[in-house]
Amino acid sequence: MSIFTRTPKPAAAADEVSSRKSKKNRPARTSKKVRSERAERAVAGGQSEPWASFDAGRRLTIGSALGMYDPAPIGALSTTRQMEVSNLAVPWAPTNHRGLIVGIDEDSGQxxxxxxxxxxxxxxxxxxxxxxxxxxxSKSSLLKTWGTLRPLLMGRDVLVVDKKPQGSDATEGEYASLSRLMGREPITFRIGTGGTCLNVLDDEVAPYLDIDPLSSDAQRLEEKEDANAPRPENQNRLVRVMIETIMDRTLTPREGKALRTAHRRARLDAAAAGKVPTLRMLMARLIDPHEDDAALVHEGVAAMRAWGLDMAFEIERMVSDDLAGLFDGETSQSVRLGAGLTVFDISQLPESGPAIPLVMMVVNTWLANHLFAQRAAGRKTHFIIEEAWHVVVGMVATVIRRNLKVSRGIGLGNWFAFHHVSDIPKNSAAETILKECSTVAVYMQKRNQDALSAVEFFDLAPGSEATIKHLNRGECLFKIGKHPAINLKHTRSDLEVALTDTDTAMLVHSAREERESNGLAA
Structure with missing residues (x-):
């Protein structure tokens, strides 16, 4: 193959050649024997001869010598890989071959x-x-395939907090059928009886940081301990954030002292009785402080009770009404991280109120501490939250942020799905959480302001907002680290379509299954 081509003869030169009538004035022609010898030398690797000759086997040697043609060496064998340089409009593959297939680059087809x-x-x-x-x-399709099904094929663990109900009158979430297909019932949360309970005072959920709360600098020591030991959130902070979320304010120093004292005393009471401490035990010690604890703070039982009454009443409301059945007992036996897919179904919890963000926070903390304890095993785990705006508001975001800091060390990948960047509060811990996501997929944003916010927040190329506004279903701008965003078309197999379709998941059969069910050959 040769990439060199002849140029057309100049008209004047053509007329001059055609006007030569006599045979002796005609230019000498290269004989077949000479051309054959040159071809043999070229095949044998002797490429210098064609370059030394201007005619390269052409009929008119004089025309070649006068520059009537471009140099035309004898072609050399090549490959498609070597010839890519001849078509510079086709770029190289945007990603390498290592990992999971996501889709197709719509610009290059790679x-x-x-x-x-x-x-x-x-x-x-x-x-x-x-x-x-x-x-x-179609952002949910990306989560269910690239984030869930394909990692399962690689032997990884996937934990999903399933927020969206399946259908308008459904009693379970979208991932419930998929969880059963994988051989495990979803772990369901609901207000009242019959649901799953997560005990925030259980060391299996979050370990207790054993610092004497009667010390005047206990909170400072707790923060110092946190800074010196990079690990997931501890039980002390988890309980405090939960109460602050319920009360919708931060605790005063005296309330903090009363909480730490009651927390430690409730654990001592439970140990003496051979039980696991619960929120009800904590509530009891806020209402009725121990005399020894009150004596050490030199304020008396009545003063300590006054410091803790507001918290005790909020905990009572939480375990009896708003969050009944979620956190007021021992941790359910069903709460365990099994191999493969684990689904926490919170689709039946009320959309408003603290239930959803608190369950998400506790599940995330439980998972992070569980993986931290087993980090030597080196297993990789995907933690997927749809409707993730619930975990980036208020004090809950500070706990999620703390757990994200150790995600690399424990093999935990956190996947968050939002509708708009406007869901993220300005100058909040939530912004830091999202900034720590090195892989970003921006799907269609119909409103111009939402598209502009996404471009600014994720540092996309200027002008990308026009592309974002007109993305079709299943298309997104896919950004990996600091590399330019890729115009991605997410692709699914027929089986994945049947398993991940929002409306008809687990009900669609492939053509082959239909033929087999009818007794026909596949």
Missing amino acids: IIIHDPFVSYPELVNDPNVCIIGDVGS
């Missing part, structure tokens, strides 16, 4: 392959993923 765990630390700084998109943009 397959996009990416895995946050595999790409760390060369391409990304962490295994966390953020997905933004309007309702109906």
Whole structure:
């Protein structure tokens, strides 16, 4: 193959050649024997001869010598890989071959392959993923396939907090059928009886930081301990954040002292009785402080009771009314991280109120501490939260942020899905959480302001807002680390479509299954 071509003969030169009538004035022609010898030398690797000759086997040697043609050496054998340089409009593959297939680059037609765990630390700084998109943009399909089904094939563990009900009058979430297909019932939370309970005073959920709360600098020592031991959130902070979330304010110093004292005393009471401490025990010690504890703070039982009464009444309301059945008993036996897919179904919890963000926070803390204790095993786990705006508001965001800091060390990849960047409060811990997601997928944002906010927040190329506004279903701008965003088309197999379709999941059969069910050959 040769990439060199002849140029047309100049008209004057053509007329001059045709006007020569006599045979002796005609230019000498290269004989077949000479041309054959040149070809043999070229095949044998002797390429210098064609370059030394201007005619390269052409009929008119004089025309070649006068520059009537471009140099035309004898072609050399080549490959498609070597010839890519001849078509510079086709770029190289945007990603390498290591990881999970995500979809197709719509600009080049190349397959996009990416895995946050595999790409760390060369391409990304962490295994966390953020997905933004309007309702109906197919961001859930990306979570269910690239975030759930495909990692399961690699032997990874996937934990999903399932927020969206399946259908308008459904009694369970979208992932429930998929969980059963994988051989495990979803772990369901609901207000009242019959649901799952997570005990925040259980060391299996979060370990207790045993610092004497009667010390005047106990809170400072607690913060120092946190800074010196990079690990997931502890039980002390988890209980405090839960109460602050319920009360919708931060605790005063005296309330903090009363809480730490009652917390420690409730654990001592439970140990003496051979039980696991619960929120009801904590509430009892806020109402009725121990005399020894009151004596050491030189304020008396009545003063300590006054410090803790507001918290005690809020805990009573929580375990008896707003959050009944969620946190007021021992941890349910069903709460365990099994191999493969684990689904926490919170679709039946009320949309308003603290129930959803608190359950998400406690589940995330339980998972992070569980993986921290087993980090030597080296297993990779995906933690997926749809409707993640619930965990980036208020004090809950500070706990999630703390757990994210250790995600790399424990093999935990956090996947967050939002509708709009406007869901994220300005100058909050939530912004830091999303900034720590090195992999970003921005789906369609119909409103111009939402598109502009996404471009600014995720540092996309100027002008990308026009692309974002006109993305079709299943298309997104896919950004890996600091590399330019890719115009991605997410692709699914027929089986994945049947398993992940929002409206008909687990009900759609492939054509082959239909034929087999009718007794026909596949």
